[in-house]
Amino acid sequence: MPVLEQPTDVLERFATGDSGAFEELFRQFQGEVYGWIVRMVRDPAAAEDLTIETFWRVHRAHARFDPQRSFGAWARRIATNVALDHLKSAQAKREQAVSPEEGLVENAPAAAAPDPDVQRELRARTQKAFQQLPARLRIVATLALIEERPQAEIAEALNISTGAVKSRMFRAVRLLRRKLKDLGADL
Amino acid sequence: MNDHEEAKLRSVLKQSLPAVNAELGRDLWPQMRRRLEERAVSRTWVAALFAPARLSAVPWFDWALLAALVLGACFFPRSIPIWLYHL
Numbered sequence: 001m002p003v004l005e006q007p008t009d010v011l012e013r014f015a016t017g018d019s020g021a022f023e024e025l026f027r028q029f030q031g032e033v034y035g036w037i038v039r040m041v042r043d044p045a046a047a048e049d050l051t052i053e054t055f056w057r058v059h060r061a062h063a064r065f066d067p068q069r070s071f072g073a074w075a076r077r078i079a080t081n082v083a084l085d086h087l088k089s090a091q092a093k094r095e096q097a098v099s100p101e102e103g104l105v106e107n108a109p110a111a112a113a114p115d116p117d118v119q120r121e122l123r124a125r126t127q128k129a130f131q132q133l134p135a136r137l138r139i140v141a142t143l144a145l146i147e148e149r150p151q152a153e154i155a156e157a158l159n160i161s162t163g164a165v166k167s168r169m170f171r172a173v174r175l176l177r178r179k180l181k182d183l184g185a186d187l
Numbered sequence: 188m189n190d191h192e193e194a195k196l197r198s199v200l201k202q203s204l205p206a207v208n209a210e211l212g213r214d215l216w217p218q219m220r221r222r223l224e225e226r227a228v229s230r231t232w233v234a235a236l237f238a239p240a241r242l243s244a245v246p247w248f249d250w251a252l253l254a255a256l257v258l259g260a261c262f263f264p265r266s267i268p269i270w271l272y273h274l
Contacts, residue, residue, distance in 0.1 A: 019223075026219055035209035042207050051211075052218055059223065119202075126203035145197050146204060173196060 011067035022062070025071060026055055032072060033079050036157070039147050040083040040139050050086055054079040073156060080139070080157040087135035094131065129179035137172035144169050 013021035033054055038047035057078050058065075065074060133141065139158070143149045144165070155162045235241070260267055 023216065026216060030215050031211040034211040038207050038209055042205060044207065048215060051215055052222060055219055056222055122199065123203040126199050130200065130204065146200050173193070176196070
């Protein structure tokens with residue numbers, strides 16, 4: 001992800017609560033923040049709202065920002081927390097709406113043949129299993145496996161170590177395979 | 188999990204989850220500005236309620252009554268239920 005950094009004076013003005021500096025930073029980083037969020041939540045409309053929410057939190061926390069540090073990395077970390085909150089609440093709503101029995105696809109084994117119907121069913125089951133992953137693991141799995149982001153970048157955005165990223169990815173894959181097996185789609 | 192299995196899982200995940208366009212299609216600043224303005228309006232409302240000009244418009248007798256009530260509550264706390272009854 002390209003990180004365009006601002007001259008320190010804009011960052012210093014932002015840290016003191018200057019609204020012009022905030023607008024300048026918003027205009028420069030909105031695309032980057034949106035791109036980061038949409039990769040995690042995979043819903044463009046929700047990602048736009050969450051981008052606004054991220055910058056709202058950025059605006060409120062301006063006094064805590066250190067102008068010597070990277071604004072992009074700071075904003076990305078806040079965006080990750082916002083996306084995580086969104087995924088948690090969306091998951092809770094989904095769990096309330098669908099009982100576990102309803103959520104499960106009929107426990108039929110998935111065939112290995114490249115039949116389009118079977119492939120479609122496998123995709124549907126994989127999607128369902130992925131949505132059932134806890135939000136913390138899902139974000140790591142999305143960024144690492146689908147978006148293929150470097151582990152160091154994921155670690156920085158989540159404010160955890162690269163070891164913790166590896167551990168979460170391992171748990172996510174293990175849980176995903178187990179859920180897929182429960183749904184009758186063993187990989 | 189070996190590399191082959193991980194690659195297979197990666198491929199299935201990429202096919203299963205909807206692809207997203209990471210490019211932002213429009214400027215979100217108008218929406219952001221609206222949110223900032225809404226916040227500013229609510230702040231203005233609170234500031235107006237407790238503005239010094241508004242507080243100084245309260246008659247001195249009301250302040251004296253309030254002070255008497257506070258002092259009374261401090262020195263005779265058992266009288267609080269009686270005052271509340273008369274409110």
